[in-house]
Amino acid sequence: MNTTLVPRHLQLREMLFHRWKAGGLRPGDRIESQNEIAGFCDFSLITVVKTLKDLEAEGVIRRQVGRGSFLVRTPWTEAHHRVGFFYNRDVVGGGIFDNDFYTRLVVALEGAVVSDGHEFILGSFTNAKMPMAVWDALDVIVLTSITGETSLDFLETTASQISVIDQTLVHPRVHSYRLDYQQAFRDMFQHFGSAPHRVLYLDSQIASNEQRMRRNSIVQAAAEFGQDCTLDVAMVHQEDGEGGVKPVLDAVERFDPDIIVGYTNSGWLEQIRSVARTGTQIYPYGLDAVGAGFVVHASDWMQSVLPQVYNNLADRKARGAVHSFDVRFIPPLLT
Numbered sequence: 390m391n392t393t394l395v396p397r398h399l400q401l402r403e404m405l406f407h408r409w410k411a412g413g414l415r416p417g418d419r420i421e422s423q424n425e426i427a428g429f430c431d432f433s434l435i436t437v438v439k440t441l442k443d444l445e446a447e448g449v450i451r452r453q454v455g456r457g458s459f460l461v462r463t464p465w466t467e468a469h470h471r472v473g474f475f476y477n478r479d480v481v482g483g484g485i486f487d488n489d490f491y492t493r494l495v496v497a498l499e500g501a502v503v504s505d506g507h508e509f510i511l512g513s514f515t516n517a518k519m520p521m522a523v524w525d526a527l528d529v530i531v532l533t534s535i536t537g538e539t540s541l542d543f544l545e546t547t548a549s550q551i552s553v554i555d556q557t558l559v560h561p562r563v564h565s566y567r568l569d570y571q572q573a574f575r576d577m578f579q580h581f582g583s584a585p586h587r588v589l590y591l592d593s594q595i596a597s598n599e600q601r602m603r604r605n606s607i608v609q610a611a612a613e614f615g616q617d618c619t620l621d622v623a624m625v626h627q628e629d630g631e632g633g634v635k636p637v638l639d640a641v642e643r644f645d646p647d648i649i650v651g652y653t654n655s656g657w658l659e660q661i662r663s664v665a666r667t668g669t670q671i672y673p674y675g676l677d678a679v680g681a682g683f684v685v686h687a688s689d690w691m692q693s694v695l696p697q698v699y700n701n702l703a704d705r706k707a708r709g710a711v712h713s714f715d716v717r718f719i720p721p722l723l724t
Contacts, residue, residue: 397432397433397436398436398439398440398443400432401426401430401432401436401437401440402440402443402444404430405420405426405440405444406464407525407548408548409460409463410463410548410549411547411548414460414463415460415463416460416461416462416463417459417460418459418460419457419458419459420450420457420458420459420460421458422457422458423437423438423441426441441458445458448461448462449461449462449464469506469507469508470502470507470508470528470529470699470702471507471508471510471526471527471528471529472498472502472507472508472509472510472527472528472529472531472698473509473510473511473512473523473524473527473529473530473531473549474495474498474499474509474510474511474512474531474533475511475512475513475514475520475524475530475531475532475533476491476513476514476532476533476534477513477514477515477516477532477533477534477535477536477539478513478514478515479515479516479536479538479539480534480536480595480628481513481534481628482628483628483630485511485513487630488628489655489675489676490555490674490675490676491533491534493675493676493677493687494533494554494555494676494687495511496687497676497687497688497690497691498531498554498691498694498695499511500688500691501688501691501692501695502695505695505699510523510527514532516536516538516539516540517540519540519543521543521546521547524543524547524549525547525548525549527549528549528550528702529549529550529552529698529702530547530549530550530551530552531552531553531554531698532551532552532553532554532556533553533554533555533556534556534595535553535556535558535597536595536596536597537596537597541560544560544562544563550564550698550701550702551563551564551709552564552565552566552694552698552701553565553566554566554567554694555567555568555599556597556598556599557597557598557599557602557711558598559598559709559711560709561708561709562709563709564697564698564701564709564710564711564712565709565710565711565712566690566694566697566712566714567599567602567711567712567713567714568685568690568713568714568716569713569714569715569716570603570606570607570683570716571606571609571610572715572716572718573683573715573716573717573718574606574607574609574610574611574718575610575613575614576717576718576720577610577648577650577672577718578610578611578613578614578615578618579614579615580718580720581615581618581647581648582614582615582616582617582618583617584617585617585618585619586615586617586618586619586647586648587618587619587621587644587645587646587647587648588611588615588618588619588620588621588646588647588648588649588650589621589622589623589640589641589644589646589648589649589650590604590607590620590621590622590623590650590651591623591625591627591637591640591649591650591651591652591653591673592604592622592623592624592625592651592652593624593625593626593627593651593652594624594625594626595626595627595628600652603651604622607620607650607651608620621640621644621646623636623637623639623640623644624636625637625651625652625653627652627653627654628654629654630654630656630657633654633657634654634656634657634660634661637653637657637661638660638661638664641661641664641665641669642664645666646665646669647666647668647669647670648669648670648671648672649661649665649669649670649671649672649673650672650673650683651672651673651674652673652674653671653673653674655673655675658671658673670682670721676690680719681719681720681721682718682719683716683717683718683719684716684717684718684719685714685716685717690714693714694712694714697712
């Protein structure tokens with residue numbers, strides 16, 4: 390929107406909402422006086438007075454002589470929410486719908502948001518550039534595929550609630566919603582641990598907190614519960630659909646695993662099976678898998694995430710936290 394065409398008092402209204410939203414103000418909190426507002430913006434006192442009178446008439450604020458002005462309502466937290474899901478194009482370069490994991494995630498998230506009566510927006514960003522004007526117009530931004538190369542300056546400036554999914558990002562303003570494989574790895578090793586097995590773990594070349602935590606979890610589970618198993622690690626680029634498979638095939642031929650676990654591209658599975666020994670079991674990371682392996686139903690995950698997201702909208706001063714959703718391991722004999 391061209392703000393020069395918007396009346397000045399409406400421009401100020403949006404600026405104040407942005408400021409109050411970013412500050413985490415709630416009903417009952419004191420807001421700035423008209424003189425204080427005129428002091429930090431370039432609007433005239435006449436515009437400030439009109440804007441505050443309009444907000445009072447709408448029941449958004451209450452002005453009390455001798456005490457100041459206070460919020461009565463916070464329109465940005467009310468029934469209709471605008472929820473945006475944004476992925477990193479520097480990681481998912483071919484587009485999100487070329488990636489089975491993110492496709493299922495988007496479908497589940499959009500379905501849950503819309504069924505709750507809210508608005509869903511899909512977009513992207515890069516490690517260096519974020520669509521800040523769009524993000525500030527939303528109530529919630531859900532981000533994924535953040536890496537060690539992603540600039541995090543936006544964390545200090547955006548007024549939207551920030552959530553990251555399938556990630557772990559420790560920050561006072563961020564809520565992380567991650568998949569926890571720790572117990573699933575333990576269950577896998579306990580199931581296969583009665584006889585020696587060779588386990589090939591496919592670790593991602595795309596560095597992130599989540600990637601490191603998953604690798605550490607399988608190494609720890611192998612040490613605790615898979616003493617009779619041999620664990621080997623191969624680094625792969627799961628977003629490189631064509632060129633990324635070669636290190637996987639090389640590792641399979643070199644290590645001759647009984648079990649393959651971890652980051653893969655769905656387009657690699659046929660080639661992996663063509664070089665792996667008959668009977669080798671492959672458990673790639675994914676959503677809504679059918680049969681044996683690591684099971685995460687995207688709809689169940691989103692149903693656990695969204696209530697927390699909505700609750701956080703009512704309390705923007707709440708400190709960020711890491712929320713885990715447990716992955717289950719389904720043994721082959723139970724399928």
